[in-house]
Amino acid sequence: MPKKIWLNKDVYSLALERMEQTFKLFDTMAVSFSGGKDSTAVLHVTLDVAKNIGWKKKIPLVFFDEEAIPFETEQYVRRVVERYREQVEIWWLCLPVKHRNGCSRKHPYWFPWDPQEEEKWVRPLPPEAIQTWPGFPTEPGQGFTIPDTLGLLFDPKKHGQTGIVLGIRGQESITRLRIFLRGGGRESLFMVPYTPDTTHKGLQRHNVTKIYPVYDWTTDDVWTAPKIYGWDYNRAYDHMAKVDMSPNDQRCAPPYGEEPMRGLWTFAQCFPDIWDKMQARVPGASTAARYAKTTLYGFGMKSTKMPGLTWKETLVSYMNRHTSNSRKIVAERLEREITRHYKLTKDPIVTQSPHPMTGVSWQWLASLASRGDLKNRRQPRIFRYHEKDNPETIRAWDNYRKEQNTWTKEDE
Numbered sequence: 001m002p003k004k005i006w007l008n009k010d011v012y013s014l015a016l017e018r019m020e021q022t023f024k025l026f027d028t029m030a031v032s033f034s035g036g037k038d039s040t041a042v043l044h045v046t047l048d049v050a051k052n053i054g055w056k057k058k059i060p061l062v063f064f065d066e067e068a069i070p071f072e073t074e075q076y077v078r079r080v081v082e083r084y085r086e087q088v089e090i091w092w093l094c095l096p097v098k099h100r101n102g103c104s105r106k107h108p109y110w111f112p113w114d115p116q117e118e119e120k121w122v123r124p125l126p127p128e129a130i131q132t133w134p135g136f137p138t139e140p141g142q143g144f145t146i147p148d149t150l151g152l153l154f155d156p157k158k159h160g161q162t163g164i165v166l167g168i169r170g171q172e173s174i175t176r177l178r179i180f181l182r183g184g185g186r187e188s189l190f191m192v193p194y195t196p197d198t199t200h201k202g203l204q205r206h207n208v209t210k211i212y213p214v215y216d217w218t219t220d221d222v223w224t225a226p227k228i229y230g231w232d233y234n235r236a237y238d239h240m241a242k243v244d245m246s247p248n249d250q251r252c253a254p255p256y257g258e259e260p261m262r263g264l265w266t267f268a269q270c271f272p273d274i275w276d277k278m279q280a281r282v283p284g285a286s287t288a289a290r291y292a293k294t295t296l297y298g299f300g301m302k303s304t305k306m307p308g309l310t311w312k313e314t315l316v317s318y319m320n321r322h323t324s325n326s327r328k329i330v331a332e333r334l335e336r337e338i339t340r341h342y343k344l345t346k347d348p349i350v351t352q353s354p355h356p357m358t359g360v361s362w363q364w365l366a367s368l369a370s371r372g373d374l375k376n377r378r379q380p381r382i383f384r385y386h387e388k389d390n391p392e393t394i395r396a397w398d399n400y401r402k403e404q405n406t407w408t409k410e411d412e
Contacts, residue, residue, distance in 0.1 A: 011221050012045070015213040018190050019049040019165075022211050027160030030060040031088075032150075033080070035073040035234050036252050037222050038167030041214050043080070044231050046165050047087055058089045062153065062164070064146050065094045065129065067112035068122045068254040068281055070271045072236035079232055091153070094129035095136055096143045100375055102258035103284030108326045108372065109141075110256065110282045116140050122277040148196045156207040164194070165211045169222075190215050219247050239270035256282050258371055264289045303366030305351070311362040318369035330372055334365055337380070354380060 007014070023029060031046050033039045043061075050059060063077055081090045096111035113121065113131065125131075135152045137143055144152075154162040194208035214222070226233050240250045243266055255264040268275045268289060279286040306314045315334060319327050341349060341358040354361045359380025368378060 011214070011217050012225060014216070015041075015045045016049055018213040019045055019211075020053065022163050022165075022191070022213070023049060023053055023055060025161070026163040026209070028057070028060075028154060028162040029055070029165065030062055030154070030162060031165045032167075033061045033063050033077070034167070034253065035063070035069075035077050035080075036167065037219075037233065037237065037250070038169060038214065038217075040167075040231060040233055041217065041222050041225055042165045042167040044225070044229065045213050047084060050087060059087060060091050060153075061088045062091045062150075063093065064097065064149075065092060065112070065126065066097075066099070066254050067094070068256070068274075068278055069252055070236040070239075071123065071273060072239070072271075073234055073252050074123070074126060076232070076234040076236075083232070090128060092126060092128035092130055093133070093149075094125060094131050095133060095149065096140075097149055098143045098145045099254065100257040101282045101284070102261050102372070103256055103264075103282055103288040105322050105326070105372070107283040108323060111141060111143050112254070114140060120277070120281055122274050122281055150194060150208060150210075151196050154208050160207065162208050163191075163211045164208060165213060167214060168212050169217050170215050223247060236270070240266060243269050256285060256288075257375065258373060261288045303363050303370055305362070305366075311349075311351075311366070314362075314366060315369045318366060321370075322372060326372055330369055333373065333376065334369060337365060337368070 029046065029050070031039070031043050033043055046059065049055075061081065065074075077090070077092075081088065094113045096114045099110050099112060101107055101110045111117075113125070113129075132138070133149075133152055136149065143149075150164060154164070190212045192210045192212070193206075194210055225231065234252060236252050237250055241247075245263070245266060249263060251260055251263060253260065255261050255267060264278075264285065267278050271278075279289055303314075303318070305311055306317055309317065319330050319334075322330060337358075337360055338349070341355065341360045344357050345355065347355060347357075349355070349360055349362055349365070351362050354364060364380060371378075
C-alpha cells in the first residue's frame with residue numbers, strides 16, 4: 001500500500017491545483033452535487049478554478065434528488081443555483097434510481113419517485129424535477145443505481161470528454177480509500193475512469209472520468225473551509241448537531257442502507273416534518289429506527305455456527321433468509337472472499353481470528369451472509385501484506401489459532 005506523503009501545502013491549495021489540471025483535459029466539466037458537506041467543498045473548488053481560468057461554459061450541477069431527504073437540502077440546492085446562476089445549470093434528477101433497503105430482507109431495494117408509489121412519496125415533487133432521461137429504464141423496479149446512471153448523462157457527441165467532480169474522501173472508509181489507490185499512479189490518484197457496475201450496453205461509455213479533488217480532506221477540513229471562505233451550507237447539519245451527532249456520522253442522504261440506517265432514528269428528532277412519511281416509505285423502516293443498533297439487525301453480535309452444521313452449511317442457512325436475487329449476490333461475494341483467501345495463503349480459515357493477510361474468518365463470512373452487504377461496503381481487516389514485513393504478526397495469529405482450537409477439518 002502506498003505511504004502517505006506530507007506536503008508543505010494546505011489541502012485547499014492542492015484541490016485547486018488538481019482542478020486546474022483537470023480543466024485542461026476535458027471538454028465538459030460537471031459536479032455531482034448532493035447538497036451535503038463534501039459536495040459543497042468540491043462545488044466551490046470547481047467554481048473557484050472555473051472563474052480564475054475564465055471557463056466559459058456553464059457547469060452542469062447534477063443533483064440526484066433521492067426523495068427521502070430533508071426539506072433543508074432542497075432549500076440549500078435552490079440557494080446554490082440562485083447564487084451561482086451565471087456559472088451553473090441545474091440537472092434536478094428525480095429518477096427512480098435503485099437504492100438499497102437494509103431495513104428488510106424481503107424488500108432489499110426501493111426506488112425514489114417511483115410513479116407507482118406516489119402516495120408514499122416523502123416530499124412533493126419539486127417543480128425543477130427531471131423525471132425521464134434517454135436510456136433510463138421506464139419499467140417499474142428496473143432503475144439503475146446512481147453510479148451507473150452517470151454513464152447515461154453525458155453523450156460523447158454532445159459533451160465530448162467529460163469530467164464529473166465528486167465529493168468522495170479517503171477518510172470515510174477503506175472502500176473509498178481503495179478507489180484512489182486503484183487510480184492511474186501517484187500523480188493521478190484523484191482521476192478514475194468511469195466504469196459501470198452492470199453490463200448494460202447503454203452504460204458502456206468511455207468519455208466520462210470521475211474526479212476526486214478533495215480525496216485527502218478530513219471532516220475537519222470540510223467544515224473549516226466554509227467558515228474561512230464564507231460558503232453557504234446545508235442547514236440540515238445544524239439540526240443533527242443539536243442531537244450531538246458526530247460530524248463524521250452526519251448524513252443528509254436517505255438512511256435506509258445497512259450502514260446508514262443506524263442513524264435513521266435521528267430523522268425523527270431532527271426532521272419531524274418528514275418523519276411520518278420516512279418511516280412508512282420502505283418496508284421495515286419503523287422497526288429499523290428502533291432496533292437498527294441491536295442484534296436484530298446483526299449489530300453488536302458475533303455470528304455463530306449453527307448446531308449440527310458445518311460453517312459452510314451455516315453460511316447457506318444464513319443466505320437462504322434472503323430473496324433469490326439477493327441470495328445470488330451474497331453467494332458470489334462469499335465465494336470471492338474465500339477464493340481470495342486461498343490464493344493468498346494456504347492457512348485454513350479459522351472461527352474467530354481474522355487472518356492477517358486476508359482478514360477472513362468464519363465469523364466474518366457468516367456476518368456477511370447474515371446481513372447481506374449488497375453494496376460491498378464491509379471489507380475485511382487486513383493486518384499486513386507480506387510475511388517478511390511482519391513475521392511476528394503471522395506467528396501471533398498462528399499461536400492464537402492453535403491455543404483456541406478454533407478450527408478442525410470438519411468445520412469446512
